[in-house]
Amino acid sequence: QQQVKQSPQSLIVQKGGIPIINCAYENTAFDYFPWYQQFPGKGPALLIAIRPDVSEKKEGRFTISFNKSAKQFSLHIMDSQPGDSATYFCAASTAGNQFYFGTGTSLTVIP
Amino acid sequence: DGGITQSPKYLFRKEGQNVTLSCEQNLNHDAMYWYRQDPGQGLRLIYYSQIVNDFQKGDIAEGYSVSREKKESFPLTVTSAQKNPTAFYLCASRNGYTDTQYFGPGTRLTVL
Numbered sequence: 001q002q003q004v005k006q007s008p009q010s011l012i013v014q015k016g017g018i019p020i021i022n023c024a025y026e027n028t029a030f031d032y033f034p035w036y037q038q039f040p041g042k043g044p045a046l047l048i049a050i051r052p053d054v055s056e057k058k059e060g061r062f063t064i065s066f067n068k069s070a071k072q073f074s075l076h077i078m079d080s081q082p083g084d085s086a087t088y089f090c091a092a093s094t095a096g097n098q099f100y101f102g103t104g105t106s107l108t109v110i111p
Numbered sequence: 112d113g114g115i116t117q118s119p120k121y122l123f124r125k126e127g128q129n130v131t132l133s134c135e136q137n138l139n140h141d142a143m144y145w146y147r148q149d150p151g152q153g154l155r156l157i158y159y160s161q162i163v164n165d166f167q168k169g170d171i172a173e174g175y176s177v178s179r180e181k182k183e184s185f186p187l188t189v190t191s192a193q194k195n196p197t198a199f200y201l202c203a204s205r206n207g208y209t210d211t212q213y214f215g216p217g218t219r220l221t222v223l
Contacts, residue, residue: 043214
């Protein structure tokens, strides 16, 4: 059973657009929710992460929105650029133990 | 220059052979992880270790083995019992204070 469900599978936006990627989870014991960016042939790199005691976190052009009651969280990329074209993964973990990953979203930003 | 190194970058194996993938970190992290990545399936956990000389099976441990004799090293052996080993393998370590997970560059294993 998929612990973290991610959508959409792929996304195409124009430069300057705001792609939104969504994730949902069931385990209310999860207390750490990171987003990773991965370029082809490379390892994932942490973009931004949030804990359930806040509803939003911004770092540069990246924002996480967190809805604890709905058990959902999403990544927004402001003023998207072609260099943002990559695969994005959400994840969740409990007390930093095992991490559960979504299936990934392939983002393409058209110039 | 701190980080996680994985070697080799590409590995080719004949059916029936065991191969070992190297993972080394100099971040002084206690916890280390091995993931397998296949197209469209995200990252699936093979094994993880919270401390030296201890490790736990992840969701897809069958056909794999690990050891954790040193804090810096967490090698993964892909045995001949793994039915479909061709994949991209990622090693990671976790900062115990921030929970941030850091990934290595990966090893692409191809079975010929």
